[in-house]
Amino acid sequence: MKVTIIAGARPNFMKIAPVIAAIQEKQQEGYDISFRLVHTGQHYDKNMSHSFFEQLGIPEPDANLEAGGGTQAEQTANIMVRFEKELLTNPCDLLLVVGDVTSTLACAIVAKKMKIRVAHVEAGIRSGDITMPEEINRLVTDSITDYFFTTSVVANTNLQKEGKTNTQIFFVGNTMIDTLLKQRSRFTPPAIWQQAGLQPRQYFVMTLHRPANVDEENNLGLLINEIMGNSRELPVIFPVHPRTAKNLEKIAVNHPRLHLVEPLGYLEFNYLVENAKAVITDSGGITEETTVMGVPCMTLRDSTERPETCITGTNELLGTDPKALAPAMQRLFDGKWKEGAIPALWDGKTAERIVAHLIELFAVKQQPVVVI
Incomplete structure (x- = not known):
């Protein structure tokens, strides 16, 4: 199984880091699953240096589309044109997108038109504010997504109201929190x-x-x-x-x-x-x-x-x-702020659940591990 993972802005990398680690773990167990990391270049961030990737345990992207700059329409078009070429050269079985940035929307559209299945991590979240570009990205992406990995029961309900079936929706937790808990001792x-x-x-x-x-x-x-x-x-x-x-x-x-x-x-x-x-x-x-x-x-x-x-x-x-x-x-x-609690499944194991679902959905087989 070949998975292409998209990241376009800095927060995306925090969300995909644990997914990559979970795939690598399954590879070591002998499962036939691989990934290709594509950075669209949507946002340039001088802090996104080699040390950033090293800190979070993320490999350097296999491709950088360098599609940043311009208006939102220009950026969306640039990402789509360049990502289509990327997929033609490096086809995959599944496109995995995260969050709600322009890259999420643009790459999902390209993949679906090329008959590639799409999985959306952090699917189903809604602000109800259509003036936010992110809300438009969420709505359009989820309208064409095949598999929805959600952070909360509220997100599940949103998707169900939009006509998604329970067999498409997987309540897994929050990959941002996977990264937070893994890195917390290193702050x-x-x-x-x-x-x-x-x-x-x-x-x-x-x-x-x-x-x-x-x-x-x-x-x-x-x-x-x-x-x-x-x-x-x-x-x-x-x-x-x-x-x-x-x-x-x-x-x-x-x-x-x-x-x-x-x-x-x-x-x-x-x-x-x-x-x-x-x-x-x-x-x-x-x-x-x-x-x-x-x-x-x-x-x-x-x-x-x-x-x-x-x-x-x-x-x-x-x-x-x-x-x-x-x-x-x-x-x-006055000391009257609410204490709060941690939402369900925000336990640092979200990425493991996502990859386990992918292995099941795509019937990925475990090959015998040869020990030399």
């Missing part, structure tokens, strides 16, 4: 830890990148002023997304307790998160990680595709009105 403090004299539970971590929060300069300024005005005397560490950095320059943000830093590596960023008093974010993935690490999380969005982080975990959806921060901060400092 390491970034330079800002010493530079700012940080102490555990005595600082905030903030990440912002969604248009509703960062594209309108006045709103961004109000949001940061609310955060700094209600975080008492604690430092706020803000790894700045390039999109946000441009607007911060325009409004000349200057708070002595606000530390703007370059985007951090996986091990460094999660060290900060694990030791923070709380995280303020508009990212979906971070809400999953804070839930598992038991860190209070405030999400500055009107909807979330990961409701389990609010229902079960430590996350709370505040909306995009800056005024919602004050009461949330008050509850945090």
Whole structure:
């Protein structure tokens, strides 16, 4: 069985790392299963160096389509054209896509038109906000996917409502959490830890990148002023997304307790998160990680595709009105934030379950292992 695995942006690599490890383990057991890793090049990230792949145990991609840049339409078209050539040269039995980036959508379409079956890891999550590019990617990808590997019962229900059958849906857990649990003992403090004299539970971590929060300069300024005005005397560490950095320059943000830093590596960023008093974010993935690490999380969005982080975990959806921060901060400092729990099957074994299902679905045989 030949599997082509797609990754287009940095979070994708965290999701596919444990899947690759699980396939390699089955190969060692003699199963006839192989993979080809294709990086679409959708996002260029200077932190995606050899050390990044080495840290997460990911082999260097077999191919890089270098399809980044341009508008969303141009990028989608570039990925599709280049990936079609890749599949013609290197055919496979199954395409495995993860998450909800442009590469997920584009490669799924190409594969289906070439009569290749598609499996979607992190399928079925829905925000209900069709203005989000990610939501469009999720809906279109899942409309043509053959096998759905889900992170929650909520995702299962979403897919069932869309007409998917139970024989297509596999509730397996969360591969992001596989990576988190595997790497947790290796988290390491970034330079800002010493530079700012940080102490555990005595600082905030903030990440912002969604248009509703960062594209309108006045709103961004109000949001940061609310955060700094209600975080008492604690430092706020803000790894700045390039999109946000441009607007911060325009409004000349200057708070002595606000530390703007370059985007951090996986091990460094999660060290900060694990030791923070709380995280303020508009990212979906971070809400999953804070839930598992038991860190209070405030999400500055009107909807979330990961409701389990609010229902079960430590996350709370505040909306995009800056005024919602004050009461949330008050509850945090009063020690009244919910403790939360870890969602079902977020146990570090998700990738093992995915590969076991693939072996069963494709009737992959185990060859005799010859010991020399």
